[in-house]
Amino acid sequence: MKLGIAREHREGERRVAGTPETVQQLVGLGLEVLVESRAGAAAGYSDDAYVRAGARIVPELDPGTLDILAHVRPLEPATAAALRRGAVTAGFASPSSELTTVRALAAAGVTSFAMELVPRISRAQSMDALSSQALVAGYRCVLEAAIRLPRFFPLFMTAAGTVPPARVLVLGVGVAGLQAIGTAKRLGARVSANDIRPASADEVASMGGTFIKLDLETAEAAGGYARELSADRGALQRKLLAPHVAQADVLITTAAVPGRRAPLLVSREMVQGMRPGSVVVDLAAESGGNVEGSVPGQDIRVDTADGEGTVTLVGLKDAASAMPADASRLYAKNVANLLALVVRGGTLSLDFGDEVLAGTCLTHDGEVRHAPTAEALAMPDNRASDNEGVA
Known part of the structure; x- marks a missing residue:
């Protein structure tokens, strides 16, 4: 044959x-x-x-x-x-x-x-194959963020002063999200994460991250995948996530619902609320995007709410294929x-x-x-x- x-x-x-x-x-x-x-x-x-x-x-x-x-x-x-x-x-x-x-x-x-x-x-x-390729993509997300962020990921204590570690927030804790957490930790960042599945808290902790618990219903479908939230619950999720997004230097989103459009986790207003120079990497850009306004294969500059600078919104495309x-x-x-x-x-x-x-x-x-x-x-x-x- x-x-x-x-x-x-x-x-x-x-x-x-x-x-x-x-x-x-x-x-x-x-x-x-x-x-x-x-x-x-x-x-x-x-x-x-x-x-x-x-x-x-x-x-x-x-x-x-x-x-x-x-x-x-x-x-x-x-x-x-x-x-x-x-x-x-x-x-x-x-x-x-x-x-x-x-x-x-x-x-x-x-x-x-x-x-x-x-x-x-x-x-x-x-x-x-979904898991094996998500591992590659999650690793790639962090590298893409690191080369765009205008500061170090790790803590540095020098004679000229102390450089604090970057704060990385990961939304979606599947294989890609866990790999992103692990990679960001290895680069020395302070990492937190959130997912709507109840088992995610222990997984985040096992990778050295801090789990962000929201007052929100859990949502897990068959096979361990996340299921889509209702419109009202999705809006509440974004409201509860907003202050955590605003504190992050790097935001990485990896949430996906198999066979469906990617859930919207981050609005444009949430991106505008981040500090100037912050970086957002949307791994789900090709399937509709977790971040409002992300475009596959493009970097978009989003003006911050205070008008003092911009946030770089990266819509990843062919993430696994890049390695x-x-x-x-x-x-x-x-x-x-x-x-x-x-x-x-x-x-x-x-x-x-x-x-x-x-x-x-x-x-x-x-x-x-x-x-x-x-x-x-x-x-x-x-x-x-x-x-x-x-x-």
């Missing part, structure tokens, strides 16, 4: 779905591995390294000849349509926003596994570990009695198996847009 590792073509994407290390693992499963030329170049993996690991380099992958296709970003509809019936794909699919591709995968009879759907259970931790070597190392291992459940003795073995495969499967045998996506596709607006596209 042939497995292809694609070269990513979306602008800004530098990761790759397979590394020389995972090629060896995949070859060990009995697969013939084809790597698109220069697929790993941006991540520091040469074509020669793939060849030494047992892969064959091809100028361009032909989707119609592959049994399995590994990728990072969601496939283009044309690529999905070109896959042969019964082929398997493994990669991020963004089903809520890539409905056209999902429909193409189903129509082509492709079995697609969406890495963002991997169940959050102990057995699937080695396949949890492609280790992001690819982790992601490729996630993909290879998932495929180890799919391939037995060099042949496909799709056991949907396995809760990991069942939970991760997006499409199979012409059916959209992920219920929320199937419901979205069935909505009248989506059917109408499909008809317009065909015409």
Whole structure:
């Protein structure tokens, strides 16, 4: 069976779905591995390294000849349509926003596994790409803030006087938030954090941060994710957070609700209430933003309320891709570990009695198996847009 590792073509994407290390693992499963030329170049993996690991380099992958296709970003509809019936794909699919591709995968009879759907259970931790990439992104958030902040992160005691540590506030304490806390602490900052999930307080403390407790209902959904607050509760949350935001030198927001627009945690007025020179990094900018006015890939200067200066609002884009070597190392291992459940003795073995495969499967045998996506596709607006596209 042939497995292809694609070269990513979306602008800004530098990761790759397979590394020389995972090629060896995949070859060990009995697969013939084809790597698109220069697929790993941006991540520091040469074509020669793939060849030494047992892969064959091809100028361009032909989707119609592959049994399995590994990728990072969601496939283009044309690529999905070109896959042969019964082929398997493994990669991020963004089903809520890539409905056209999902429909193409189903129509082509492709079995697609969406890495963002991997169940959050102990057995699937080695396949949890959301967590591995969030770790990279959380680390990156702090570095982006540090290079923009016009002062030190750590405490310095010098003959010329004492420089106090920067105050960092992290909102959202998932994997990315915890990594941001740990990185900011290692840089010497004084770190505090808040999350609406009750278990977060102990997690923050374990990373050396101070948990900010608000008089607000807790909100935890299945799998340990946060669930969205009502409009009234969201407004109260922002009101209670405002004084803490105003005291921070750096604000990092990482809150997300899977499959939904990112919750608004920080209003423009809250940003304007920060001290001149402060920095805000919004990791959720690409999914709607935790901070009002953030734009993916842009730095925006926001005038402070006192008119004495500005706050830098950073809308992060492609955060994990900005560190492609280790992001690819982790992601490729996630993909290879998932495929180890799919391939037995060099042949496909799709056991949907396995809760990991069942939970991760997006499409199979012409059916959209992920219920929320199937419901979205069935909505009248989506059917109408499909008809317009065909015409």
